[in-house]
Amino acid sequence: MPDPGGVVLRRAAVVTPHGLIRSGYVVIEGGVITSVGEEPYRSAEGLEELDLGGLTVGPGFIDTHIHGALGVDLVKATVEEIAKLSEELPRFGVTSFVPTSVALPREDLVRFCRRVLEASGRAGGARILGIHLEGPFLNPEMAGAQNPEYVRPADVSELEELVKASGGLVRSVTVAPEVDGALKLVRSAAVKGIVVQIGHTKATYSKTVEALIAGASKATHLYNAMSGIHHRSPGAALALLRADNAHLELIVDFVHVVPEVVGFTIDYAGHRRVVLVTDSIAATGLPDGTYELGDVRVEVAGGIARLAGKEILAGSTLTMDRAFRNVLSLGYRLDQAFYMASRAPAESLGMASELGTIAPGRRADLVILGSDMSVAATFVGGRLVYAREDFAGSVARG
Numbered sequence: 001m002p003d004p005g006g007v008v009l010r011r012a013a014v015v016t017p018h019g020l021i022r023s024g025y026v027v028i029e030g031g032v033i034t035s036v037g038e039e040p041y042r043s044a045e046g047l048e049e050l051d052l053g054g055l056t057v058g059p060g061f062i063d064t065h066i067h068g069a070l071g072v073d074l075v076k077a078t079v080e081e082i083a084k085l086s087e088e089l090p091r092f093g094v095t096s097f098v099p100t101s102v103a104l105p106r107e108d109l110v111r112f113c114r115r116v117l118e119a120s121g122r123a124g125g126a127r128i129l130g131i132h133l134e135g136p137f138l139n140p141e142m143a144g145a146q147n148p149e150y151v152r153p154a155d156v157s158e159l160e161e162l163v164k165a166s167g168g169l170v171r172s173v174t175v176a177p178e179v180d181g182a183l184k185l186v187r188s189a190a191v192k193g194i195v196v197q198i199g200h201t202k203a204t205y206s207k208t209v210e211a212l213i214a215g216a217s218k219a220t221h222l223y224n225a226m227s228g229i230h231h232r233s234p235g236a237a238l239a240l241l242r243a244d245n246a247h248l249e250l251i252v253d254f255v256h257v258v259p260e261v262v263g264f265t266i267d268y269a270g271h272r273r274v275v276l277v278t279d280s281i282a283a284t285g286l287p288d289g290t291y292e293l294g295d296v297r298v299e300v301a302g303g304i305a306r307l308a309g310k311e312i313l314a315g316s317t318l319t320m321d322r323a324f325r326n327v328l329s330l331g332y333r334l335d336q337a338f339y340m341a342s343r344a345p346a347e348s349l350g351m352a353s354e355l356g357t358i359a360p361g362r363r364a365d366l367v368i369l370g371s372d373m374s375v376a377a378t379f380v381g382g383r384l385v386y387a388r389e390d391f392a393g394s395v396a397r398g
């Protein structure tokens with residue numbers, strides 16, 4: 001398989017930040033994109049060439065909110081299991097991800113942070129970009145599928161302990177603005193460069209604006225587990241929608257948010273602010289049945305995950321490639337879908353200068369799509385980490 005030393009992907013439809021190149025090439029050297037252009041490519045010596053025969057090349061998908069997949073529950077997983085998941089996610093076109101916690105006892109969160117740190121050094125597939133603490137600083141009444149017993153007031157010293165345990169890998173923290181200590185924690189996290197997300201909240205419109213002014217910049221699964229839009233009592237969702245610079249996580253499985261509201265959100269906020277996430281749990285990619293999310297039991301029927309015996313949605317079994325295709329099915333353009341699946345996630349974490357687009361200087365994290373927009377192959381740092389069975393047969397080497 002191609003050496004990270006140098007490969008040219010040729011005769012591909014290339015999705016760039018400045019438009020689609022119908023027949024183009026991407027040069028990768030030392031794991032980084034060094035040149036992008038329209039065919040014909042003028043051969044340079046020493047670089048292997050792969051003729052993609054018209055397949056589409058886009059920036060790899062970045063999942064910034066994921067609890068697990070393929071039997072791995074990230075908060076319970078061993079270092080080896082986390083590293084294994086990194087190797088499996090590229091089959092969904094994912095080239096980097098942010099392992100996400102639920103509310104748990106403090107010592108369990110410390111252990112989770114340590115394990116992700118250790119796994120990040122060994123992840124041989126999708127990159128681990130950081131940790132998202134989705135809990136414990138939530139409103140217990142809006143815990144959703146999380147165990148309200150472990151939800152607690154915002155505590156700067158606990159956040160500091162977790163950041164330390166993670167070796168600085170904590171990149172996002174979800175906070176409900178109305179809980180005790182929330183605004184202090186928002187300010188403290190923002191100063192440290194940690195992305196503060198608003199979620200699992202009953203906050204009023206004005207309380208949410210206060211948290212945004214204090215430094216919050218992103219919504220945790222907009223609409224889900226959040227005070228919604230009522231014309232006499234607008235809540236967190238409307239404040240976040242109207243905050244021009246806030247990124248908005250959206251679970252586009254058409255179950256958490258119906259297609260009409262997905263469309264409204266993209267049309268109103270613009271595709272540049274929408275961050276597709278999976279919020280996926282261990283059951284993802286596996287048959288219906290009973291699974292765990294942290295220490296709560298989850299029943300999956302027809303691919304929909306709910307708390308055992310209840311109607312409450314408990315994460316999803318969504319994958320990034322499906323979220324991407326769902327957005328396309330609503331009529332949005334290819335470049336807009338890639339923006340929401342790759343670039344906006346990178347921007348929301350302040351990492352867009354490294355990841356999320358196909359441009360010289362960016363890491364060569366790429367997804368190759370077939371004509372039906374299914375994942376044919378995935379590259380991380382210029383290395384082929386996933387290839388569907390038919391991929392080798394569909395490309396020609398030179």
Ligand SMILES: [Zn+2]
Pocket residue numbers: 065067100134279315
């Ligand atoms: Zn979640």
